[in-house]
Amino acid sequence: MLSDLEGFHRHPFGAHAPGADAGGLATRGPLLRYPVAIALLAAPLLSLAVSGCGGMPRQGIARGADLYDTCRPCHGDKAAGNPELGAPPIAGLPRWYIEAQLGKFRSGQRGTSPADVEGHRMRPMARSLNIEGDVGSVAQYVASLPVRTASATLQGGNATAGAASYGGVCTVCHGADGMGNEAMGAPPLVHESDWYILRALDKFKSHVRGYDSTDAQGQQMATMSSTLQDHQAMLDVIAYIRTLRK
Ligand code: HEC
Numbered sequence: 330m331l332s333d334l335e336g337f338h339r340h341p342f343g344a345h346a347p348g349a350d351a352g353g354l355a356t357r358g359p360l361l362r363y364p365v366a367i368a369l370l371a372a373p374l375l376s377l378a379v380s381g382c383g384g385m386p387r388q389g390i391a392r393g394a395d396l397y398d399t400c401r402p403c404h405g406d407k408a409a410g411n412p413e414l415g416a417p418p419i420a421g422l423p424r425w426y427i428e429a430q431l432g433k434f435r436s437g438q439r440g441t442s443p444a445d446v447e448g449h450r451m452r453p454m455a456r457s458l459n460i461e462g463d464v465g466s467v468a469q470y471v472a473s474l475p476v477r478t479a480s481a482t483l484q485g486g487n488a489t490a491g492a493a494s495y496g497g498v499c500t501v502c503h504g505a506d507g508m509g510n511e512a513m514g515a516p517p518l519v520h521e522s523d524w525y526i527l528r529a530l531d532k533f534k535s536h537v538r539g540y541d542s543t544d545a546q547g548q549q550m551a552t553m554s555s556t557l558q559d560h561q562a563m564l565d566v567i568a569y570i571r572t573l574r575k
């Protein structure tokens with residue numbers, strides 16, 4: 330950025346300005362130089378936020394693609410996630426679910442529990458989507474990306490045991506095919522990373538997620554997580570969910 334500014338100072342266009350002396354803008358004081366350079370640099374940034382059309386904020390998938398630049402450092406170029414940062418794959422999740430979760434992070438229904446290290450990482454990002462329509466635009470963009478099926482990182486799950494608990498409980502909302510159900514607010518689980526599912530189940534069970542009395546769906550899921558007795562039961566159901574991949 331600094332070197333860009335210096336480039337501006339040396340640029341010859343200043344020499345043609347009325348009344349400019351031989352050295353152009355470079356010989357003027359900083360009071361004149363910086364506002365010109367800053368205005369020139371800021372113009373394209375402003376036009377990202379505001380389109381020409383009546384000054385209304387730009388919306389839709391192109392705006393979403395621009396906004397995704399702020400998500401990239403954690404969720405990755407292809408939105409395939411980054412286990413080291415605890416950021417899950419989000420590519421191809423349904424738009425309604427992405428919007429709902431961004432809304433929860435923004436309102437504090439998710440990500441405010443003191444024990445929620447990853448939620449604390451994500452929450453400011455959701456809150457940075459300040460311009461009306463931005464939550465919808467970034468959700469639309471992420472939903473349009475091809476699903477990346479995450480590879481297995483967990484061992485020791487028994488898919489047969491997991492089938493019993495999945496079929497008895499989870500299937501009601503997440504579907505027999507694990508593809509989720511919008512009417513229930515239940516997201517698809519099939520392509521999600523196993524480490525993230527495990528952590529999500531732990532969080533629901535310990536009320537690090539689904540803690541807010543105004544978050545009916547989060548609370549419902551927190552209740553359901555208590556049907557999984559222990560860590561092994563979670564590994565089992567995750568092993569079963571994996572078998573649902575086509
Ligand atoms: C600083 C790192 C970081 C950045 C940047 C970031 N996220 Fe996240 N995001 C996370 C982490 C960590 C989680 C997991 C939270 C948890 O475990 O509950 C997460 C979770 C999510 C979830 C919930 C997924 C689910 O299955 O419930 C969505 C949706 C999401 N992020 C979207 C975004 C979008 C859109 C952006 C850009 C505007 C973004 N994130 C930027 C770290 C980040």
Ligand code: HEC
Binds near residue numbers: 525566
């Ligand atoms: C009564 C409906 C219902 C049942 C039954 C249910 N869930 Fe959920 N589940 C939900 C809802 C709703 C959400 C989204 C919660 C939110 O909005 O934060 C969810 C979220 C999840 C998540 C987090 C996904 C993500 O991307 O962050 C996981 C993992 C999960 N459920 C696993 C299970 C498992 C395993 C079972 C069976 C033991 C189960 N669910 C049973 C409704 C249900």
